Amino acid sequence: MVYEEKGIYTVHEFTLAVKNILTGSQLSDIWIRGEISNFTNHGSGHRYFTLKDKDSQLQCVMFKWHGQSLRFELERGMKVIVLGDIDVYEQRGQYQLKVRAIRPDGTGELYKAFEQLKNRLALEGLFSPAHKKPLPGFPRKIGVATSPTGAVLHDILTVLKRRYPVNVLFMPTVVQGEYAAESIVRSIQALNSTDVDLIILGRGGGSIEDLWAFNEEIVARAIFGSKIPIISAVGHETDYTIADFVADVRAPTPSAAAEIAVPDRRELYSRITRLNDRLIECQRRSIADTASRLSHIQECIQSCLVLDKITNYIQYIDELTRRQTAGIQRMLEIKTYLFTAHAGKLNAVSPLGTLSRGYSIALKLPDKTVVKSIGDVKEKDEIQIIVNDGKLKCNINDKEVCRWK
Amino acid sequence: MEMSFEESLTELESIVEKLENGQLSLDESLLLFDKGIKLVKECDTKLKSAQQKIERLIEENNCLTSEPFEPQEENMREK
Numbered sequence: 405m406v407y408e409e410k411g412i413y414t415v416h417e418f419t420l421a422v423k424n425i426l427t428g429s430q431l432s433d434i435w436i437r438g439e440i441s442n443f444t445n446h447g448s449g450h451r452y453f454t455l456k457d458k459d460s461q462l463q464c465v466m467f468k469w470h471g472q473s474l475r476f477e478l479e480r481g482m483k484v485i486v487l488g489d490i491d492v493y494e495q496r497g498q499y500q501l502k503v504r505a506i507r508p509d510g511t512g513e514l515y516k517a518f519e520q521l522k523n524r525l526a527l528e529g530l531f532s533p534a535h536k537k538p539l540p541g542f543p544r545k546i547g548v549a550t551s552p553t554g555a556v557l558h559d560i561l562t563v564l565k566r567r568y569p570v571n572v573l574f575m576p577t578v579v580q581g582e583y584a585a586e587s588i589v590r591s592i593q594a595l596n597s598t599d600v601d602l603i604i605l606g607r608g609g610g611s612i613e614d615l616w617a618f619n620e621e622i623v624a625r626a627i628f629g630s631k632i633p634i635i636s637a638v639g640h641e642t643d644y645t646i647a648d649f650v651a652d653v654r655a656p657t658p659s660a661a662a663e664i665a666v667p668d669r670r671e672l673y674s675r676i677t678r679l680n681d682r683l684i685e686c687q688r689r690s691i692a693d694t695a696s697r698l699s700h701i702q703e704c705i706q707s708c709l710v711l712d713k714i715t716n717y718i719q720y721i722d723e724l725t726r727r728q729t730a731g732i733q734r735m736l737e738i739k740t741y742l743f744t745a746h747a748g749k750l751n752a753v754s755p756l757g758t759l760s761r762g763y764s765i766a767l768k769l770p771d772k773t774v775v776k777s778i779g780d781v782k783e784k785d786e787i788q789i790i791v792n793d794g795k796l797k798c799n800i801n802d803k804e805v806c807r808w809k
Numbered sequence: 810m811e812m813s814f815e816e817s818l819t820e821l822e823s824i825v826e827k828l829e830n831g832q833l834s835l836d837e838s839l840l841l842f843d844k845g846i847k848l849v850k851e852c853d854t855k856l857k858s859a860q861q862k863i864e865r866l867i868e869e870n871n872c873l874t875s876e877p878f879e880p881q882e883e884n885m886r887e888k
Contacts, residue, residue: 542815547866561863561880569861574878576865594866594873669856676818676856679825680849686828687842694835 416494423492426499431490436501437509438462440482453478455486455501463500464488470504475621476517483509514612518619521646525621530628531649537633539653539665540601545571546665547600547632549591552576556606556637556658563662568669573600579607584617589626596630602665603632605647606658609640618645627651637661759792766790769797778803814855821848 413421438455445451449468454461464486466474478484485508488501508517525531546564550556557574564570575595578587588605595603605627607615617623618638627634627650636651637658648654655661751757755765766775769786781787781800789796812820824845828838865878 542813544813557880561861565861569859571862572864573875574863574865590868594868597873598866598875669859672818672856673853676821676849676852679821680846682825682829683821683842683845683849686825687838690828690831690833690835690838690842 415497419492419494419497422497422499423494426490426492429490433487433489435485435487436462437483437485440478440484441480443478443480445478451478451503455484463493463498464503465491465493465500466503466506474506476508476520478506479516482516483513485509511612514616514619518612518646521619521621521624522649525624525646525650530624535628537652539633539635542667543570543600543602543665545573545598545600545602547573547575547595547598547603548606549575549577549588549595549603550606550658551579551608554608556608559657559659560604560606560637560662563659564666567663568666568672570666573598579617580610580614581617585620585623588617588620588623592626592630592634596632600632603630603634604637604655604658604661604665605634605651606637606661607639608658609643615639615643615645618647620646623647624650635661635664759790762792764789764791778805812851814852817848817852817855821845821852824848 436455438457441454441456441461443451443453449471451466451468451471453464453466455464456462484506486501486503487505487507488503490499491502492499508514529535548557548560550560552574561572564572573595575591577591578584592603592605607618612619615638618636624646627636627647633652635653635655636645636647637655637660638645638647641656644654653664655664759765767773767788767790768775768781769788772788773780775781775787781803783800783803785800787798787800789798824841827833828841828845833841863878863880864875866873866875
């Protein structure tokens with residue numbers, strides 16, 4: 405080695421020697437807790453800051469290729485835990501920590517990170533109502549991404565079964581810890597390649613640390629990128645996560661998510677019953693209307709029939725009249741004929757026939773008794789003599805008895 | 810193709826509205842009524858026969874498959 409031969413180091417040689425010792429030590433891949441000060445976000449994209457506690461300071465650099473995975477921006481005074489390797493900045497002869505990852509330390513910092521991401525994604529429009537997908541009114545199959553253990557799945561299945569038993573595709577998902585965010589993202593993507601038409605992303609309640617995966621940017625982007633509507637049900641009613649803001653609908657609890665997801669079967673029954681009643685009422689009315697129209701028409705037709713009957717009768721009466729006239733006529737003819745016959749016979753025996761031969765009949769007036777003997781009349785009596793063509797009024801002047809036979 | 814419950818319900822609602830508006834001939838309304846009653850029965854049957862089938866999605870060698878899943882009661886309780 406150089407220093408063994410000459411005994412004297414150049415500054416650079418010494419610095420390199422120190423660097424060799426330090427980087428070869430166990431001070432690599434190490435977690436350090438501290439507070440950020442003197443933070444500059446360089447135009448180059450690399451981050452330079454000092455990590456300090458009340459007694460010491462540590463120079464830190466985070467190159468941009470590591471900084472890309474940072475899920476919040478550094479701020480002065482922020483309490484963090486950093487992961488890094490010891491290094492020496494040769495130009496200054498300064499040891500420093502090359503930071504590979506930074507995590508917020510403590511609840512306050514998590515809230516800060518949460519607010520930062522929330523504001524950034526809001527600006528980007530990830531929470532915009534315009535991007536919210538409508539939920540299907542009657543989902544056929546619901547994808548549930550949640551932990552295989554815990555009450556969430558049970559709660560969701562119970563409510564679904566009670567309200568409307570719909571098919572469920574369950575995707576076991578890690579919802580807490582180091583792998584949770586990636587697991588959630590994978591579940592959302594996997595469910596997107598199935599035939600589910602709604603996804604419930606659920607997790608029981610917990611501290612902000614427990615729920616942290618749902619505040620990760622990759623989860624937010626996976627929810628935003630989902631083609632299938634997502635209901636988020638993370639934690640309890642009061643817990644809000646970034647996932648809740650990005651999701652199409654946020655449910656206060658997993659049970660509530662299930663209630664939002666499907667309609668209530670009993671309500672549907674009564675809806676159908678009401679529709680059925682309306683249907684029957686319509687039809688009853690329609691038939692009643694038609695029936696009354698029909699009976700009205702029938703009445704019209706019936707009065708037409710009466711008229712028809714009357715004309716029939718009129719015709720019949722005419723016919724009867726005609727037949728009656730003919731009958732009487734015939735009877736008259738017969739009677740006339742009989743009368744003529746009888747009259748002929750009568751004529752033959754009539755005394756009037758003798759009158760034409762010159763005989764006459766004398767009748768005593770005023771009682772018109774036939775004078776058969778001179779004893780029937782006295783002198784001065786008035787008599788009527790009937791001759792062939794008329795009557796004569798005479799007085800008796802004289803009587804004389806004669807013996808003609 | 811068989812209608813979904815949602816489609817049947819929507820159709821039923823529009824039929825009832827049409828009938829309630831009147832303006833239909835008796836023949837038309839009888840046809841619609843017949844269809845409506847069938848839809849009521851269909852919806853009712855669908856509601857009654859709705860069954861919950863639960864499957865689990867499994868990812869194996871970048872392949873997604875699903876298998877029937879029976880939720881175990883002991884798994885359901887919070888630790």
